[in-house]
Amino acid sequence: MLDQSDQPAMLRRASKRIDAVELPIIPTIAAMVRDNPGCISLGQGVVSYGPPADDVARLPGLMADLQLNKYQAVSGLPALTDALTKKLEAVNRVDIANGYRIMVTAGSNMAFLNAVLAVADPGDEFILPLPYYFNQEMAVKMCDAVPVAVPSLEDYQLDIEAIEAAISPKTRAIVTVSPNNPTGVVYRPEDLARINHLCKRYGLYHFSDEAYEYFTYEGAKHYSAASAGSACEHTLSFFSFSKNYGMASWRVGYVVYPEHLHEAMNKVQDTNLICAPVISQLLALQVLNRPRASIDEQVNHLSKVRSKVYDILSPLRPLADFHPTQGAFYVLVSLPGVEDPLAFNHFLAREHKVACVPGFAFGLSDTQLRNVQRLSYGALAPETVVEGVNRFVAGVRDWYK
Numbered sequence: 001m002l003d004q005s006d007q008p009a010m011l012r013r014a015s016k017r018i019d020a021v022e023l024p025i026i027p028t029i030a031a032m033v034r035d036n037p038g039c040i041s042l043g044q045g046v047v048s049y050g051p052p053a054d055d056v057a058r059l060p061g062l063m064a065d066l067q068l069n070k071y072q073a074v075s076g077l078p079a080l081t082d083a084l085t086k087k088l089e090a091v092n093r094v095d096i097a098n099g100y101r102i103m104v105t106a107g108s109n110m111a112f113l114n115a116v117l118a119v120a121d122p123g124d125e126f127i128l129p130l131p132y133y134f135n136q137e138m139a140v141k142m143c144d145a146v147p148v149a150v151p152s153l154e155d156y157q158l159d160i161e162a163i164e165a166a167i168s169p170k171t172r173a174i175v176t177v178s179p180n181n182p183t184g185v186v187y188r189p190e191d192l193a194r195i196n197h198l199c200k201r202y203g204l205y206h207f208s209d210e211a212y213e214y215f216t217y218e219g220a221k222h223y224s225a226a227s228a229g230s231a232c233e234h235t236l237s238f239f240s241f242s243k244n245y246g247m248a249s250w251r252v253g254y255v256v257y258p259e260h261l262h263e264a265m266n267k268v269q270d271t272n273l274i275c276a277p278v279i280s281q282l283l284a285l286q287v288l289n290r291p292r293a294s295i296d297e298q299v300n301h302l303s304k305v306r307s308k309v310y311d312i313l314s315p316l317r318p319l320a321d322f323h324p325t326q327g328a329f330y331v332l333v334s335l336p337g338v339e340d341p342l343a344f345n346h347f348l349a350r351e352h353k354v355a356c357v358p359g360f361a362f363g364l365s366d367t368q369l370r371n372v373q374r375l376s377y378g379a380l381a382p383e384t385v386v387e388g389v390n391r392f393v394a395g396v397r398d399w400y401k
Contacts, residue, residue: 018142059279093227104252125147157188173199182359196231217303337370353391354392360372
């Protein structure tokens with residue numbers, strides 16, 4: 001028997017699979033903010049409001065039933081899944097009885113990871129339109145699958161022909177995020193329907209991320225691909241309480257998925273989580289039963305902030321380029337290229353006390369061609385957003401002078 005002291009140190013390491021995954025960018029940006037007191041963060045994609053205080057105050061009473069301290073249903077509390085069924089039918093035009101199931105998870109990211117684990121084998125490919133949401137690219141890699149990045153059109157709408165051309169015998173799913181993170185674009189319903197049809201025709205899954213479903217402006221409408229009558233065999237839709245209801249740290253999301261994946265999804269959920277935190281599910285049920293008008297009011301406030309952000313950025317043209325979009329709470333600003341991808345961000349944080357997220361985190365990796373930055377205007381008070389974007393503009397002018 002080989003003595004432990006003789007074992008090569010190289011055997012004690014993280015897996016090669018995990019080593020191949022890039023570090024998430026948000027902690028890096030958060031460190032810049034901490035290291036530069038007074039720095040305004042336009043980085044993290046959260047909202048400034050939270051769940052209603054009286055709903056939170058009810059939680060101790062709701063948890064008084066000692067049976068709730070035991071493990072609960074893998075798919076979610078029945079009262080919550082029943083309420084979600086009604087919401088999906090009323091808001092998204094998705095009929096759960098038409099071949100779908102619902103699973104409540106600890107956030108939408110977990111729902112996505114669960115789904116990748118449930119459908120993918122090593123080497124399977126997932127098509128991610130650029131720019132992609134970085135946690136989804138990370139999830140695909142962690143499952144030993146392969147992310148295939150496909151360029152979008154100049155205005156960040158889907159390039160359907162390019163997506164179809166990227167389909168190979170190894171393709172397992174096409175991922176769409178609408179309203180989009182990081183661009184804020186709302187994909188055209190007809191384009192999402194075409195993606196869904198491609199998935200049906202080629203035997204693929206359509207992973208439809210709809211975490212920002214309520215954040216649309218200027219008459220743009222959110223469309224759920226799962227609402228199509230022929231979508232139930234191949235469509236998975238991902239939703240979140242983090243954005244709409246300001247419950248980011250409560251960690252509640254849910255996924256709608258085809259009936260035939262139920263056993264696989266249950267295996268993954270039971271191993272990873274067993275059930276989403278009950279107290280968070282109870283709060284989710286409380287806020288879900290409130291009128292939609294309270295969320296619409298918050299979105300209206302964000303719409304005004306959005307207009308101010310565009311007004312402040314406009315004088316940067318033609319040095320900077322950005323496309324006004326109709327969803328989420330992000331602006332993607334394209335600037336002339338840089339040699340060191342993070343040097344610009346460190347400069348902004350150090351010299352101008354503002355932080356944002358570099359585009360390479362979203363797959364826009366040719367930073368010598370263009371320096372893309374995502375600005376989030378959802379997390380801060382309007383006056384702080386205005387100050388932060390003004391600092392960004394000053395920093396851009398200073399860097400490129």
